Amino acid sequence: MPELLLTVPAVLQRFLTDSTKDRPNWYRRREREDLFLGADPAAIRLGSGGGTVHVLWKAWLHQGGRASLEEWLRSTQRLVLHSGGESRRLPAYSCLGKAFLPLPDLENLRPRIFDQTLSDFQVPLYQETLIEAGPTAAALVASGDVWLTFDPTCVPATHSDIVGLGMRVRPEIAKDFGVFFTNQGHSARSGTERTITRFLQKPTVADIQKLSQEHEFLVDTGLWLLSAAALEVLFKRCGWNSRIQQFDTPNGLPTYLDLYTEVGASLGERATPTAALKASGIRALFKSVIELPEARFYHVGSSRQLLESMEQLQWQSHTPRRNHTIATASVSACQNEGPTWEEGTTGSSPKIDRGSVVTGLPAGHRISDLMPGWCIDVAPVGASKYLVRPYHIDDSFRGAGKDGKICGLTSDAWLRSHGFSSTATDVFHARVYPVVSAADISDELIDWYFAATPSEEITSFVHKAELLSCAELPEKINYARYFDQRNTGYEASVRRAFERLLRDGDASVFEQDCTEIARFLAGRPKLKSWLLTNADAIEKAATKPEHQARFLLLLAQITKRTPTRFRSEAGFERLRGALVSAQKIHLSRPALSLKEDQIVWARSPARIDLAGGWTDTPPYCLEHGGAVLNVAVYLNGQPPIQVFIRPILERLIRLRSIDQGAQETIETFEALADFRHPRGSFSLPKAALSLAGFLPEFFQGKAAKSLKAHLAAFGAGLEISLLSAIPKGSGLGTSSIIGATLLAALNRASGLNWDNIDLYSRVLAMEQLLTTGGGWQDQAGAIFPGAKLIQTEAGPTQSPTVRYVTPSPLDFPQSENAFLLYYTGATRVAKGILQEIVRNMFLNDSQTVRILERIRANAWQAHLAFQTGSAKDIHRVVARSWRLNQQLDSGTRTAETDRIIEICGDLLSASKLLGAGGGGFMLLCAKDAASARQIRQRLESNPLNSRARFVDFSVAKAGLEVTVS
Numbered sequence: 001m002p003e004l005l006l007t008v009p010a011v012l013q014r015f016l017t018d019s020t021k022d023r024p025n026w027y028r029r030r031e032r033e034d035l036f037l038g039a040d041p042a043a044i045r046l047g048s049g050g051g052t053v054h055v056l057w058k059a060w061l062h063q064g065g066r067a068s069l070e071e072w073l074r075s076t077q078r079l080v081l082h083s084g085g086e087s088r089r090l091p092a093y094s095c096l097g098k099a100f101l102p103l104p105d106l107e108n109l110r111p112r113i114f115d116q117t118l119s120d121f122q123v124p125l126y127q128e129t130l131i132e133a134g135p136t137a138a139a140l141v142a143s144g145d146v147w148l149t150f151d152p153t154c155v156p157a158t159h160s161d162i163v164g165l166g167m168r169v170r171p172e173i174a175k176d177f178g179v180f181f182t183n184q185g186h187s188a189r190s191g192t193e194r195t196i197t198r199f200l201q202k203p204t205v206a207d208i209q210k211l212s213q214e215h216e217f218l219v220d221t222g223l224w225l226l227s228a229a230a231l232e233v234l235f236k237r238c239g240w241n242s243r244i245q246q247f248d249t250p251n252g253l254p255t256y257l258d259l260y261t262e263v264g265a266s267l268g269e270r271a272t273p274t275a276a277l278k279a280s281g282i283r284a285l286f287k288s289v290i291e292l293p294e295a296r297f298y299h300v301g302s303s304r305q306l307l308e309s310m311e312q313l314q315w316q317s318h319t320p321r322r323n324h325t326i327a328t329a330s331v332s333a334c335q336n337e338g339p340t341w342e343e344g345t346t347g348s349s350p351k352i353d354r355g356s357v358v359t360g361l362p363a364g365h366r367i368s369d370l371m372p373g374w375c376i377d378v379a380p381v382g383a384s385k386y387l388v389r390p391y392h393i394d395d396s397f398r399g400a401g402k403d404g405k406i407c408g409l410t411s412d413a414w415l416r417s418h419g420f421s422s423t424a425t426d427v428f429h430a431r432v433y434p435v436v437s438a439a440d441i442s443d444e445l446i447d448w449y450f451a452a453t454p455s456e457e458i459t460s461f462v463h464k465a466e467l468l469s470c471a472e473l474p475e476k477i478n479y480a481r482y483f484d485q486r487n488t489g490y491e492a493s494v495r496r497a498f499e500r501l502l503r504d505g506d507a508s509v510f511e512q513d514c515t516e517i518a519r520f521l522a523g524r525p526k527l528k529s530w531l532l533t534n535a536d537a538i539e540k541a542a543t544k545p546e547h548q549a550r551f552l553l554l555l556a557q558i559t560k561r562t563p564t565r566f567r568s569e570a571g572f573e574r575l576r577g578a579l580v581s582a583q584k585i586h587l588s589r590p591a592l593s594l595k596e597d598q599i600v601w602a603r604s605p606a607r608i609d610l611a612g613g614w615t616d617t618p619p620y621c622l623e624h625g626g627a628v629l630n631v632a633v634y635l636n637g638q639p640p641i642q643v644f645i646r647p648i649l650e651r652l653i654r655l656r657s658i659d660q661g662a663q664e665t666i667e668t669f670e671a672l673a674d675f676r677h678p679r680g681s682f683s684l685p686k687a688a689l690s691l692a693g694f695l696p697e698f699f700q701g702k703a704a705k706s707l708k709a710h711l712a713a714f715g716a717g718l719e720i721s722l723l724s725a726i727p728k729g730s731g732l733g734t735s736s737i738i739g740a741t742l743l744a745a746l747n748r749a750s751g752l753n754w755d756n757i758d759l760y761s762r763v764l765a766m767e768q769l770l771t772t773g774g775g776w777q778d779q780a781g782a783i784f785p786g787a788k789l790i791q792t793e794a795g796p797t798q799s800p801t802v803r804y805v806t807p808s809p810l811d812f813p814q815s816e817n818a819f820l821l822y823y824t825g826a827t828r829v830a831k832g833i834l835q836e837i838v839r840n841m842f843l844n845d846s847q848t849v850r851i852l853e854r855i856r857a858n859a860w861q862a863h864l865a866f867q868t869g870s871a872k873d874i875h876r877v878v879a880r881s882w883r884l885n886q887q888l889d890s891g892t893r894t895a896e897t898d899r900i901i902e903i904c905g906d907l908l909s910a911s912k913l914l915g916a917g918g919g920g921f922m923l924l925c926a927k928d929a930a931s932a933r934q935i936r937q938r939l940e941s942n943p944l945n946s947r948a949r950f951v952d953f954s955v956a957k958a959g960l961e962v963t964v965s
Contacts, residue, residue, distance in 0.1 A: 002034075002131065003077070005038060005081070007081070008096075009039060012039075017037055021479070021480065024487075026116075036062055038058050039084050041054070048260060049257030050254045050255060051082055053254040055080060056080065056235075057254070069235070069240070069245060070228070078140075079139070080139055080142065081119070083100065083145075084144075085098075088470070092360075094470065098118065098145040098301070099118050100119055100144075101306070103121070111845075112511055113846050114490060125148070125149070128152040131883070132153060132155040132880075136160075138227055140224070141223070145301040146297070147309070149296045158290070159286070161285035162285055164180055164196070164225075164288075166220060169297075174203075175203060178219070179203055179217050180196050180199055181197050181268070182196060182218070193289075195288055196269070196289050201264060218291055220260065221295070221297060224259065236279075238257050240254075263277065302396075307357070338372075340352045340354060340358075342361075343360075344361070346361070347362060347365050348365075349361075351370070354373075356372065358375065360377060360379055366442040373393045374446065379473060382435070382476075386437070386441065398428060400422070420432055429469045431472070433473075435466040435476075440461075445458060487520075490520065494520070497512075498534070498538055502541050510544075510550050510844070514550055514557075515846070528558055546842075553842045587701075588691070592751075594749055599644055599964070599965045600643075604782040605737075606633055607733045608633055609915065610629050610874070611629045611855070611877050611878075611880075612858065613628055615856040616628050617775035618775065620849075621776070621794075625793045626777070626791070628859055629789045629862035631781070631955055632782055633954060636952050638725065639956070640725040642723040643720065644720070647717070649716070651708040651712055654666075654717070659722075672686050672694060673690065684735060685722065687770050691762050691766055692746040694711075714750075722742070730823070730914075730915065732921055733779075735778075736778030736779045740759050740783055741960060744960055745962060747962075748964065760800060761798075763779040764779070764798065776790075784800075786804055786806055787806060787866055789859060805863060805867055817871075817929060818926040819923065819924070819925055820935060822923075822948070823920070823922075824896050824945075827919045837888060837889060848888065851884055875910040879912075891917070892918055904935050908935065911923065
C-alpha cells in the first residue's frame with residue numbers, strides 16, 4: 001500500500017508519537033499502516049502546497065535521507081492527507097484535526113467501527129485511488145476536511161504530471177470551489193484524462209454558464225495526483241536547492257505556496273503561471289483532469305458544513321433515524337427541528353436545538369438546554385479543569401472589530417459589553433474563554449456568552465478565571481484526559497449496544513468491527529468482565545448463526561483461557577451447522593437407477609477465477625452477497641475432472657483414485673462418517689456419499705442397521721473411480737469440482753433427480769461438512785459453462801444468478817491469444833488460508849471487509865471488460881484481482897511467483913495466482929500474442945522447478961456433463 005503522510009496539529013503530533021502515552025484506537029489503526037505523522041512549523045503559514053512540500057521533506061529526513069530527495073520521491077507512492085490546520089470554522093476539532101472527527105454510526109457507512117473517524121473512510125479509498133492511478137502518480141494530495149465517496153476503479157492509469165479529480169455539480173455549487181474547464185467532445189468520457197483548457201478559482205455562476213457553452217466543467221474535489229516531476233517543481237518553487245539538498249531560504253523551510261490557487265491557475269492551456277512557478281518548470285508538465293462518476297462530496301470545513309454533511313449521510317441510509325443517538329454514544333443525529341451534533345459527553349446530555357454542536361461535556365456539568373445555533377466546545381486542561389468555549393454556529397474566529405464575531409455578535413460590541421478591551425487584532429487570539437471545573441459549566445455561564453446584557457456576577461466569575469484564546473488552547477489541552485474521556489464514552493456505548501441486544505433483540509452491534517471491539521476490551525477490564533458474565537444471554541439473544549459465531553470468536557479474542565464453547569472452533573462450527581441447514585438439504589432416498597453392466601461417466605471443466613474470489617465465502621456472502629467472474633476451461637482439450645460409478649455385487653463401497661493411485665473399501669457407517677479430515681484421500685467422496693443418503697442422518701425414511709443392509713436395500717454396492725488430471729493444490733477449484741462431479745454421478749446412479757442448483761447447494765453444504773469452509777464459486781464455475789459473472793444476494797440460501805459473457809479474448813485459439821496458464825510446481829493447502837481469512841470475516845474486521853468490497857466491485861469491472869472484449873481491460877482486472885488478494889493474504893505472493901515475473905520481464909502485462917494463492921497455477925497475461933510466445937520460450941528454458949510447465953487451456957462450451965454407457 002502507499003505510504004501515508006498525515007499532518008496534524010503540532011501538539012497532537014508530539015502526544016501521538018510519544019510511545020509512553022495511551023494513544024487512541026483510531027491512531028493505532030493508522031499506525032498499523034506505513035505512517036509518517038507530521039505537523040506544520042509553528043507560527044509559519046505554508047499553504048497547501050508548502051505544507052505538502054514540508055511533510056514530504058520531513059518524511060524523507062525521518063527515513064534517513066540517504067538517497068537524494070529526488071530519488072526518494074520516485075521510490076514509492078505516497079498519500080498526503082492534510083489535517084493540521086487551525087480549524088477556525090470548525091473549532092470543535094481544532095485540537096484533533098478534521099480527519100479524526102468521529103463519524104456517526106449510520107447504516108450506509110460500512111464497514112462500521114465503534115469509534116470510527118473520518119480518516120477510517122478517507123485513507124483506504126484514497127490509497128486505492130493512488131494505486132489505480134499507476135506508477136506515474138507519485139503522490140495523492142488530499143484535504144482532511146473533505147470526504148469523497150466514489151469507485152476508485154474508475155480512475156485510469158494516469159500519464160500526466162498533475163491530474164485533478166473532478167466531479168459534475170450544478171454551477172450554483174461549483175461557484176464556491178475551483179472549477180476545471182475542458183473541451184467538449186469524445187475526450188469527455190468518464191474515466192479518461194481530459195486536457196484542461198482553463199482553471200478558475202470560485203468563478204461566478206454567470207462565468208461558469210458562459211464558458212460551459214463551449215466547454216464542459218468539473219468541480220475540483222481537492223484530490224490531486226502528482227508525478228515525481230510535479231513534486232520536484234513544487235519543491236523548487238518553495239526554495240529547494242537540489243545541489244545542496246536543502247531549502248535555500250532564510251529560515252531553511254519551504255516558502256508559502258497554495259496548491260489550489262497559484263498552481264491551479266497555471267493548469268489551463270493558455271494559463272499564465274506566476275514567475276516563480278514558471279521558473280520552477282511548471283510549463284513542461286502535462287496537466288489533465290479525470291471525472292469521478294457518481295461521486296459524492298462531503299465538506300466538513302465548518303460547523304454548519306459538518307451538520308449538513310452528516311444530515312445528507314443520514315438521509316442516504318436505508319432507514320433514516322431521528323431522535324436517535326447514533327455512533328459511539330458520542331454523536332447525536334438529526335432531530336425533528338434540524339441537525340444537531342453531540343460528541344464526547346460523559347455526563348447527562350442537554351436538550352439541544354437545531355444547528356447546535358456540543359463537544360466534550362464532562363460528567364458533573366450543569367447544562368440543561370441550548371438555543372438554536374448555540375455551540376459549546378469543552379476541552380480538558382491541566383489535571384482536573386476544563387476550558388469552555390461557547391460560540392455561534394456561524395462564527396469564523398477570524399477578524400476583529402466589526403469584521404470579527406464572538407457568539408454571533410460583532411467582536412467589538414461583544415468585548416465591550418462583556419468587560420474586555422478590544423486590543424486583539426484577531427478574535428482567534430482574544431483571551432475570553434475560562435478554565436473552570438466541571439461544576440462551573442452551567443446554563444448561566446453559557447447564557448452569559450450569548451447575552452447582549454451579561455450578568456455582572458458571571459462577568460466577575462469569568463474575569464477572575466484563567467483565560468485562554470483559541471490560538472493558545474492546543475498547547476494547553478491535556479490529551480491524555482481528552483482521549484480518556486472519549487474512551488469512557490465508547491465503553492458506555494459498546495455496553496449499551498449489547499444491552500439493546502438483550503432488551504430489544506437489536507443485533508446491530510454485530511454489524512460493527514468486532515476485531516476493534518476486542519482490541520478496545522483489552523484495556524477495559526470492567527466491560528470485558530460484564531461481557532463474559534452475560535455471555536450466555538447475549539449468545540441466546542443473537543438469533544442469526546453468523547452473529548452467534550461472531551460473538552463466540554469475539555470472546556475467543558479477549559480470553560486467554562477460554563472454555564471450549566468460547567474457542568474459535570466453536571464459532572466456526574456454529575456457522576457450519578447453520579449453512580448446512582440453510583441450504584435446505586432435503587433428505588435423500590437413493591435407489592439404484594443403473595443396469596448391472598452400466599457405468600455412469602461424469603466430467604467437468606476446471607475453473608479460472610479472474611475476479612471476485614473470496615466474496616463467495618461464508619459468512620461474507622451471507623451478509624453482503626458475492627460476485628465472481630470465472631471461466632470454465634478444458635485443459636489440453638479435455639475436461640480434467642472425471643468420475644466413474646458402476647454397480648457391484650459386493651455390499652460395500654469401493655473408492656479408487658486413479659491419479660493418486662489410492663484405494664479404500666468402506667463397509668460400515670462409521671467408516672463412511674469419517675469424512676471430517678480434509679487431508680484424507682477419500683474425505684470428499686465420503687461426504688458426497690453421505691449427502692446422497694448413504695449415511696442414516698441424510699437418509700429419507702427408516703435407516704438400516706448397517707451399511708451392508710443399506711446397500712442391499714439400495715440394490716447394489718458401488719465402485720467409484722475418481723480422476724483429477726490436475727495437480728493437488730492447483731488453485732483451479734479441484735476439490736469442490738470433484739465434489740460436484742461426484743454428486744452429479746451419484747444423482748444419476750441413484751435416481752435422486754437433482755438439478756444444477758441442487759448440486760451447487762449440496763457442494764456448499766459438503767464444504768462445511770468437510771470443515772474446509774469453502775464458498776460456492778468453484779462448483780458454479782464448473783457447473784455453468786464458459787465465461788460468466790455469478791452473483792448472489794445477501795441471505796442464507798445463496799442462490800446464484802449467472803450472466804454469461806461471450807465471446808472474449810480467452811475464446812481465441814491458444815496460438816493467437818495473450819493468456820498463458822503456467823503450473824508453478826508449488827502447492828498450498830487452502831484450508832489454513834481459508835480459516836485465517838474467514839476468521840476475519842467472522843469478526844467483521846473492517847480492513848478485510850473493505851478489501852472484499854473492492855474484490856466484489858472488481859468482478860463487475862471484469863464483466864464489463866469481457867463485454868467490450870478488451871484484452872487490456874481484462875489485464876487490468878487480473879492485476880487488480882491479484883493485488884487485492886495480496887492485501888487480503890500476504891502469503892499469496894511468494895519467492896517463486898516473483899521469480900516467474902522477473903523471467904517474464906516487460907513482456908508481461910498482468911499475472912495472478914489462481915485459487916487461494918501461494919502455489920498451483922498462475923495466469924500470465926502477455927502484452928500480445930508475440931510476447932506470449934516469448935514468455936513461453938523463456939520459462940521453458942528456465943523452468944521454476946522439475947514440475948513446472950505450461951498447460952494449454954480453452955474455454956469450455958459445456959459445463960458439467962453426465963452420461964451412461
